[in-house]
Structure formats: C-alpha cells, structure tokens
Amino acid sequence: MSKSNWLPLIIGGAVLIVLAFIGGRMLYFGSGTGTYTPPERELLPANIEAAAVPPKLEAADNPEVSRGAVVVDYSHENALYIEELNVLLSKVVSRGFSYEVVTPEEAEVVSLVDRLSYAKALVLPLPRIDYTPEEITAIEQYVDRGGRVLIIGDPTRTIVVESLNSIAGSFGIIYANDYLYSLESNDNNYRNVVYTNFNDSVITDGIGDNDKVIFYASGSVSAPGHEIIMGDDTVFSSTSESSGAKASAALTTNDQVLALGDLTFFTQPHDMTESNGILINNIANFLTSGNRTFELRDFPYFLNTEVNIVFDDTKVFNSQFEDAVKLKEYLEATERTVEFTDEIGDSRDIIYISRFDKADAVQDYLDEANIVLLEPEDVEEEVAEESGSALTLSTVSSLEGEEGDEEKFVQGRIQIEGVGELEQGGATLFYLHQEEDQNVLIILSNDAETNADAFGLLFDNKINECVVNATIAVCQTVDPEQRLAPSVRSNRIDKILVVSDNDGRARESGQTSLVQYTEVLSAAYSVEDWVTSTDGSPELAELQEYDAVIWTTGDYWDDSISEADMETLQQYITAGGNLVLSGSSIAFDWDHTDFMPNILHADYLTVGEQTDIEVSMSEHPLAKDFEPGAVFTFTESLSEENSDIDVVNYTSDARVIFRRGPDSEYDGAPTVIAYEDDRSKIAYFAFPLYRLQSGPRAVLIDNAIDWFTRSPLDLPAEIDYQPFEIDDSGGGSGDEAPPEDGGEGEEAPPEDGGEGDEGDTGDEGGEGEDSPPEDGDEGDGGDNGDEGSDDGSDDGGEGGEEGESGP
Numbered sequence: 001m002s003k004s005n006w007l008p009l010i011i012g013g014a015v016l017i018v019l020a021f022i023g024g025r026m027l028y029f030g031s032g033t034g035t036y037t038p039p040e041r042e043l044l045p046a047n048i049e050a051a052a053v054p055p056k057l058e059a060a061d062n063p064e065v066s067r068g069a070v071v072v073d074y075s076h077e078n079a080l081y082i083e084e085l086n087v088l089l090s091k092v093v094s095r096g097f098s099y100e101v102v103t104p105e106e107a108e109v110v111s112l113v114d115r116l117s118y119a120k121a122l123v124l125p126l127p128r129i130d131y132t133p134e135e136i137t138a139i140e141q142y143v144d145r146g147g148r149v150l151i152i153g154d155p156t157r158t159i160v161v162e163s164l165n166s167i168a169g170s171f172g173i174i175y176a177n178d179y180l181y182s183l184e185s186n187d188n189n190y191r192n193v194v195y196t197n198f199n200d201s202v203i204t205d206g207i208g209d210n211d212k213v214i215f216y217a218s219g220s221v222s223a224p225g226h227e228i229i230m231g232d233d234t235v236f237s238s239t240s241e242s243s244g245a246k247a248s249a250a251l252t253t254n255d256q257v258l259a260l261g262d263l264t265f266f267t268q269p270h271d272m273t274e275s276n277g278i279l280i281n282n283i284a285n286f287l288t289s290g291n292r293t294f295e296l297r298d299f300p301y302f303l304n305t306e307v308n309i310v311f312d313d314t315k316v317f318n319s320q321f322e323d324a325v326k327l328k329e330y331l332e333a334t335e336r337t338v339e340f341t342d343e344i345g346d347s348r349d350i351i352y353i354s355r356f357d358k359a360d361a362v363q364d365y366l367d368e369a370n371i372v373l374l375e376p377e378d379v380e381e382e383v384a385e386e387s388g389s390a391l392t393l394s395t396v397s398s399l400e401g402e403e404g405d406e407e408k409f410v411q412g413r414i415q416i417e418g419v420g421e422l423e424q425g426g427a428t429l430f431y432l433h434q435e436e437d438q439n440v441l442i443i444l445s446n447d448a449e450t451n452a453d454a455f456g457l458l459f460d461n462k463i464n465e466c467v468v469n470a471t472i473a474v475c476q477t478v479d480p481e482q483r484l485a486p487s488v489r490s491n492r493i494d495k496i497l498v499v500s501d502n503d504g505r506a507r508e509s510g511q512t513s514l515v516q517y518t519e520v521l522s523a524a525y526s527v528e529d530w531v532t533s534t535d536g537s538p539e540l541a542e543l544q545e546y547d548a549v550i551w552t553t554g555d556y557w558d559d560s561i562s563e564a565d566m567e568t569l570q571q572y573i574t575a576g577g578n579l580v581l582s583g584s585s586i587a588f589d590w591d592h593t594d595f596m597p598n599i600l601h602a603d604y605l606t607v608g609e610q611t612d613i614e615v616s617m618s619e620h621p622l623a624k625d626f627e628p629g630a631v632f633t634f635t636e637s638l639s640e641e642n643s644d645i646d647v648v649n650y651t652s653d654a655r656v657i658f659r660r661g662p663d664s665e666y667d668g669a670p671t672v673i674a675y676e677d678d679r680s681k682i683a684y685f686a687f688p689l690y691r692l693q694s695g696p697r698a699v700l701i702d703n704a705i706d707w708f709t710r711s712p713l714d715l716p717a718e719i720d721y722q723p724f725e726i727d728d729s730g731g732g733s734g735d736e737a738p739p740e741d742g743g744e745g746e747e748a749p750p751e752d753g754g755e756g757d758e759g760d761t762g763d764e765g766g767e768g769e770d771s772p773p774e775d776g777d778e779g780d781g782g783d784n785g786d787e788g789s790d791d792g793s794d795d796g797g798e799g800g801e802e803g804e805s806g807p
Contacts, residue, residue: 067305068120070099070287075107076127079157080263085125087271091284097121113138116147118301121287125152126159126263130166140170146292148256150283154263155179155219171257173250174222178239180215180246180261185234187273191217193248194274197230201251203258203282204228212274215248218261223250258286294439296432296471297464300334302439306348307331308341313358319448320353323455327351330459350440353451356412356424362442365433369472370417373424373444412446419468420491427476428454430463434471450476489576489680490547491709496521497546499530499538501553501561504589510555513582513689517550520701537565543572548708553583554688555637560585566595573599573680578708582685587646600684601654601675605666605726607644610634610687612661613671621707622657622674622683625699631661634691648673648686652721669724672700676712683707 070092074082082101089099097120102112116122116138131139143149153164153175161177168175185194195213198204207213213229220237221227227247235246248261265276294302309324311317317324317340328338344350344361352362356373359366366373412424428445445451457463457475466475468488498521500514514529521527528546530538543549551569553560560583561569573579581600590596591604611634618628650656650670658672673684683704689697 066096066288068097068288068292069118070097070121070123071112071115071119072099072101072123072125073112073127074101074125075104075112076129076131076163079126079128079154079159084263084267085123087268088266088280088284091281092287095284095288097288116142117298119147120290120292121148121150123150123152123287124167125150126154126157127163127167128160130160130163136167136170139167143171143253143256145295146256146290148287148290148292149258150287151257151259152263153219153221153259153261154217155261156217157263168259171253171259172223172226173252173257173259175259175261176220176222176237176239178220178237179217180220180231180235180237180248182231182235185232187214187216193218193231193235195229195231195248197232199228199230201228202255202286203249203251203279205282206278207275211278213276213279214265214270214273215262216264216270218248220246221248221250221259221261223247223252223259226250226252256290258283291436293434293470294432295467296430296473297467299441299458299461299463300331300336302432302434303331303336303351303441304349304439305335306337308339308345308348308350310341310344310350310352310361311354312342312344312352312361313354316354316358316448320451323452324353326459327455344440346438349438351443352440353443356414356429356444356446359442359444362440362444365440365442366431369431369433371429371431371472372415374413374415374421414474416468416472416474418490418492418494419472420489422468422474422488423476426450427474430454430473430475432471488544489578491711493525493547493578493705493708495526495528495546496548496550496705497528497530497538497543498550498552499532501532501551501565501583502556503532503562504553504556504560504585505558511688511690512554512556513552514554516690516694516697517552517701520698521705524702525705532562532565537562537568540568540571540575543568543577544575548578548580548705550580550582552581552689553586554690555584557585557588560589566590566593566599569599570595573682576679578681580683580685580704582687582689584645584686584688586684587648587686597651599682600648600673601651601682602670602673602684602686603649603651603723605647605649605669605724608647608665610645610660610664610671610691612663613658613687613692614661614667616656616659616670616672620655620657620674621710622672622700622703624703624706626696632693632696633661633663634687635693637688637691645688646686647726649724651675652718652723653715655716666726669726674707676707677715678712681708681712 070089072082072085072089092099100115100119102110102115113135119142122139122142139149149171151164151168151173153159153161155178161175164175165173179191180193181190182193183190185196186192187194193215195215196209196211198207198209198211198213215229227250229247229249231246231248236242237246250259251257252259264270265273266280271277271280309328311320311324324340328340331338339348344352354361357375359373413421414424414427414429415421424446426446428443428450431442433440433442443451443454445454454475457466463473463475467473474488498514498517500512502512514531518527518529549572551561551565569579569581579599585607587596587600587602587604588607590600596602596604612631613634614632615623615626615628615630617623618626647660647666647669648671650673654673654675656670656672657674658670660667660669660671671686673686675682675684685700689701692700
C-alpha cells in the first residue's frame with residue numbers, strides 16, 4: 001500500500017483519540033452545565049485606621065517680622081546636605097532674617113568666630129570635627145551676650161558624638177551614642193518614636209497633652225532638669241534596657257541653647273506629620289526672637305537697616321564733612337539706608353557726632369552711663385579738694401604747671417564710673433546706648449583731627465584696641481607731640497588678679513606667695529588667681545578686666561617671667577594700670593633690658609642673702625602704719641636651696657619705701673620700690689613676699705591696694721636722687737643717714753664716725769635722704785656694727801665681713 005493511502009488513516013486515528021479523551025473527561029467531571037460554588041464566608045470590616053499613615057498637617061504660621069542674621073555652621077565636616085534644613089531656613093527668611101552657611105572655604109575668608117559679631121542665632125548641625133578652644137570660648141561669650149544656639153544630632157548619620165559634645169557640653173548638654181526606640185509608641189517603625197510628654201517652653205508652645213511629635217530615629221539628650229520633649233515608659237535607649245523618660249530635646253542656659261536629637265523631622269514630608277509643623281515654627285521663632293546684645297567692638301552690626309547721622313552743630317558738620325561722607329558710604333556698603341540730620345529722633349538708629357563742649361543733646365545718655373565730662377576748671381577744683389588733705393607731696397593730676405602745659409597736656413577729663421578719669425586732649429569718646437528698638441552711638445572729640453582719626457578706627461575695625469568696657473571706648477591716636485593714649489588705670493579697686501608665675505626654674509620646695517596674697521586680699525576684694533603652669537600666659541585684655549594685677553614669682557628664677565609675659569606687662573603699664581611685682585630673681589632675669597627701668601624702675605646689682613627689711617620712707621602710703629626705721633625679720637625660706645635674693649638699685653623717678661635691713665647682706669639696698677604717675681602705679685617687692693612675717697605682710701599688701709586708689713604723687717626731684725652703691729667690702733652706701741646711737745630715726749648722722757654700737761656707722765651704711773653722714777670714715781663696710789668692737793670687726797653683719805674696720 002502506498003504512503004498516500006496511509007495518511008487518511010493516521011489523521012482519522014488521531015481525531016478519534018482526541019474525541020475519546022474529551023468524552024471521558026466529560027463523563028468524569030460532568031457535561032459542564034454546572035459550576036463550582038464556594039461556601040459563603042462572613043467578611044470582616046477593614047481596619048482602615050491601623051493602616052493609615054499620620055495625617056499631614058499644615059501648621060499655621062504667623063511670624064513676627066524682625067531683622068537679623070542666622071549663621072549655619074557647615075565648616076566642621078557636617079553630616080548632612082544643607083538642603084535638609086530648607087524648611088527651617090525658609091521659615092527663618094519669612095521672619096525677616098537672612099541666613100549664612102559657613103562652608104570651609106568661606107570660613108577661611110571670614111571665620112565662624114568673626115561672624116558671631118553680628119549673628120543673632122547660630123545653628124550647629126551634626127559636626128564631625130571637634131570645635132576648637134577658641135571657637136568654644138567665642139560661642140560661650142556669644143551666648144553670654146544673649147545669642148541663641150541650635151545644636152542638632154541624628155544617630156542615623158555618620159556622626160561623631162564627641163564632636164557634638166565638644167560644644168554641647170559647654171552648656172550642660174550631653175549627647176549619648178545611641179538611638180531611641182519604642183515597640184508601642186511608634187509610627188510604623190520602632191525607631192520612629194511618637195512623643196507625647198512635653199515640658200513648658202518656648203519650643204513646645206502650642207503643643208498640648210493630646211498632641212504628638214514624631215522623631216525619626218532620634219538620639220537621647222541628657223540635660224538634667226532642662227528636658228522639654230520626652231518619651232513615655234515604652235521608649236528605650238539602644239544602649240540601655242532601662243525604661244524611663246528618655247529625652248530627645250533639651251533647652252538650657254537661660255533658654256538660649258536648644259539641643260535636638262533628630263534631623264529628619266525637619267525634612268519633607270515629615271515636617272507636616274502630627275505637630276511637627278508647630279514645633280518647627282517654634283524653633284524658627286526661637287532663632288529669630290532673641291534679645292542678643294551687641295558690644296561697641298561689633299560696629300556696625302549693632303545698627304539696624306535705617307540710620308541717621310546727626311550733626312546738631314554746623315561748624316562741627318563743616319569740619320567733619322568729608323569724614324561724614326565716608327562714614328555714610330561705609331554704612332551704605334553694608335546695606336543700610338543712611339541720612340544726615342540735625343536732631344535725634346526715635347524712629348531710626350542714631351550716630352551722633354559732636355565735641356566734648358557741645359554735648360548737651362546727649363547729656364541724658366551720658367548721665368545714664370555715668371560718664372562725666374569735666375572741663376579744665378572742674379578738674380582744677382577737684383584736684384584742689386584732693387590735695388587739701390594730702391601729704392606735702394603734690395599730685396600730677398593738677399593742671400598747674402609750666403606755661404602752656406594746660407593746652408599741651410589736658411583740655412579736660414572724661415570721668416567714667418568704675419574706670420577713673422581719662423584725658424580729653426587728643427581723645428575721642430565712643431559710647432553705645434542700646435534700647436529695644438533703637439541704638440544710639442555717640443562720638444565726641446575735642447577737635448576735627450582727633451575725630452577724623454577716630455573714624456579711621458571705625459573703618460579699619462580697630463576700635464577694640466581702645467575699648468574701656470562693652471559699650472565705651474576712649475581712643476587717642478598719636479599726635480605730632482607723640483602723646484600716649486589716655487591711661488585706663490582704675491582708681492577704684494574691686495577685682496584683683498593674682499598671677500602665680502611658676503614657669504621659671506624652681507628652687508627645691510619653692511613658693512610663689514600666691515597663698516599669702518589671696519589670704520590677705522580675699523577678705524575685702526574679689527580675688528582670682530592665675531597659675532601660669534596650668535592656665536598659660538594671660539593676655540593683655542584679660543589683665544585689663546581687673547582693677548589691679550599682682551604678679552608674683554616667689555622663689556622661681558631663670559626666666560621667672562617669660563619674654564611673652566614681660567611684653568604683656570609692658571603693654572599693660574603703657575595702657576595704664578595698677579601692678580605689684582614680687583620675687584627673688586626678677587631683676588637677675590631681666591638685667592640690661594628695658595623692663596628694668598620702665599617697669600621695675602630698678603637696676604640689678606648682684607645677689608645676696610636677705611633676712612630682714614627696714615622702713616625707709618614712712619610718710620609714703622605704702623608704709624602707712626609702720627614706724628619710721630622699723631625692722632622686720634624674715635621667716636626661714638621654704639626653699640631648701642641657697643636662696644640668694646636680688647640686690648637692686650632704684651631709678652631717679654621712683655621712691656624707696658623699704659630697704660634691706662641691718663642683718664641682711666648689702667644692707668640699705670632698696671627692696672620695696674614704688675613708682676607712680678598719672679598713667680600707672682607699680683610696686684616692686686624685690687624678695688619673696690611669703691618670707692615677710694604675717695603681720696607686716698598683711699599691712700604691706702593692704703597698703704599697696706589702698707595706694708592704688710589715691711591720686712598719684714609728683715615724680716621725685718632729680719636733685720634728690722642718691723643711688724645705693726656697693727663698696728668693696730660687700731656693704732653699701734645709701735642716700736639716707738643712719739640712725740644715731742642705734743635708734744630708728746632717719747634724720748641725724750652719727751657724729752665723728754662713732755663706733756657703731758647698735759647703729760650704722762660710716763659712709764657705707766646710711767640710708768637717709770635728708771643729710772649725708774658726717775665724717776663717716778669710721779664705718780665698718782656698711783655693717784650695722786651690732787654690738788661690735790671699736791674696730792667694728794665683731795659681728796659686723798653678713799654684708800660687711802670683708803671690710804672689718806674703717807681708717
């Protein structure tokens with residue numbers, strides 16, 4: 001059979017097989033007329049609320065518009081994109097504020113610290129580099145002046161908790177290295193904690209007991225007593241199993257520093273969940289509503305955007321026209337609107353420019369600041385009253401003097417409470433008066449030249465070089481006669497700084513006398529101590545915060561005062577100040593330098609053992625309540641090494657108040673030297689103060705402080721200067737006559753070169769200024785001849801052992 005005959009049979013067979021399969025299926029399952037019907041089941045109602053996300057709430061925001069700048073730190077490798085703060089910053093802008101983001105590049109041009117001079121609020125988000133000591137100090141001072149700070153952490157970021165705490169810790173806040181979670185009070189994730197516990201504060205204002213705030217993986221914040229947003233008992237820390245009120249936000253430091261543990265709630269859409277929007281509005285209000293105070297050194301940032309420059313005297317305006325135009329242009333470059341006017345209004349900030357004798361329009365402001373402008377006749381009357389009860393020594397503050405002195409030296413005085421009197425001549429007074437809605441800057445000078453120089457200080461941002469306090473500066477630039485700036489020496493003593501300089505080479509068991517100074521002074525004054533080995537060297541500005549400075553080196557030697565500290569002390573005295581210097585080796589360390597004649601007003605001679613001191617000038621305030629010629633024996637040195645003490649001379653412009661006593665080597669050499677002029681007062685104790693017995697030591701310290709409050713004495717007459725000299729025998733000749741017959745008097749010399757029973761003999765041992773010794777060739781080398789024999793050879797004092805007898 002051919003293949004073509006088989007094909008129909010194959011196809012037919014296949015069809016039969018398919019039909020058989022279908023028929024069998026129909027017979028097994030049925031013909032298809034019926035369908036499967038599942039059993040009926042009751043449908044449960046859907047729980048829509050359980051699956052719903054928190055509502056998106058657009059918080060009503062009715063901001064109060066003001067002015068200012070918020071600075072955002074972005075220079076510490078901060079762990080965020082700055083755009084994540086857009087919601088918060090947009091609300092800051094809606095309140096009339098601007099904001100500045102300080103990147104590392106911008107910080108090199110204007111540092112974060114410098115921007116604090118004008119910032120009203122500071123935001124520190126997620127730093128990963130520790131803040132430097134300089135930055136921490138500047139931020140602390142900024143907060144002290146009313147600035148507000150927002151610190152933000154977030155455990156979901158790569159953050160360094162130590163960096164957060166480097167600044168937060170300064171305000172009593174500690175961030176933990178954890179995250180908070182709740183298995184019950186959460187928003188669909190155990191780390192998205194729902195908070196319902198709020199303490200009353202400006203940050204939680206408007207958030208009630210039934211409201212909720214959601215943080216998205218917040219870290220815990222510790223600030224005992226200052227927590228404002230806390231979890232309930234279901235909230236735990238990832239590092240602790242204990243439950244409790246774990247806080248995610250705290251507000252400390254007089255409600256000026258806010259710490260948050262979460263960043264995410266600031267971002268969209270989380271900013272609109274529950275009451276998060278209200279919280280963000282409150283934070284924006286917090287940043288823009290502070291009452292930050294400015295200092296004079298912050299010029300021009302304390303000025304608002306509209307400023308009037310006031311000249312109420314045509315002559316003053318004409319003489320200062322060019323400078324006034326420069327000032328106007330300078331302020332306009334800082335985006336301020338400036339106008340000239342001739343009267344002080346109350347709607348705009350004011351810069352008032354005039355002369356000392358034409359300041360009637362601002363007298364009320366000056367009175368409020370206790371600033372008194374004394375004209376020459378006022379100064380003369382005041383000095384006359386002071387000198388009426390004075391000793392025979394007159395004061396240099398008197399205007400009486402050589403012809404022309406009044407015009408050359410003083411045109412009047414500026415009397416400032418708590419500071420003293422400063423010269424008007426060549427000076428410009430700046431005073432900043434601040435009210436809630438207005439700032440008034442008063443600029444007074446004695447002539448156009450000094451006022452022009454003062455404008456230069458403003459333009460060059462150098463007014464801080466002559467500030468007296470936060471709101472007052474008295475600036476005097478160098479005039480053709482090279483006069484110094486007015487002294488800032490205080491004649492009222494309240495605060496005293498005692499600097500214990502122990503950076504030099506210490507003798508074994510050496511002391512600086514810090515304890516002895518503070519023990520005496522603490523009873524009547526506010527005393528702070530400064531130890532150089534731990535606190536470093538004080539800066540000039542730090543010294544000038546005090547009414548008097550005591551710098552004591554005690555037994556320390558070999559750079560007992562460092563070169564940097566020496567320069568600071570010279571600057572302190574140049575500016576004007578009250579200073580006590582004491583120590584055994586200061587002169588040795590700084591011999592042949594300007595520090596000796598200009599600060600110590602002494603000259604180094606040698607070293608020698610010292611066991612006592614003797615009153616030399618009992619009429620001087622430093623020797624008040626001491627008997628003339630009284631001798632005080634030293635206590636034993638605490639140092640176990642040989643403690644030779646400087647032997648010094650004094651300069652012709654100083655006075656010797658105490659000398660080395662009769663039992664000391666080089667007896668009669670100056671040991672307490674006083675210098676005073678209208679700028680400064682300096683007392684130099686050329687020995688460790690702790691060696692003086694407690695009774696006379698307390699009187700001497702009290703006398704020094706009392707002396708600082710008195711008007712300065714005239715400089716000594718050059719003709720009266722009789723320096724101490726060392727003779728070949730190791731003794732010396734002074735400028736005072738020795739006491740007669742061993743007594744304590746200073747007036748009469750020994751007659752005919754007496755044998756020295758109990759008293760100094762010869763021309764080497766005297767101290768008096770009034771008359772030289774007569775026929776004093778019988779001295780025994782400057783010894784006191786204490787119970788000596790006729791030839792002065794027995795017990796002739798430690799200073800004169802080499803020269804046993806006179807001719």
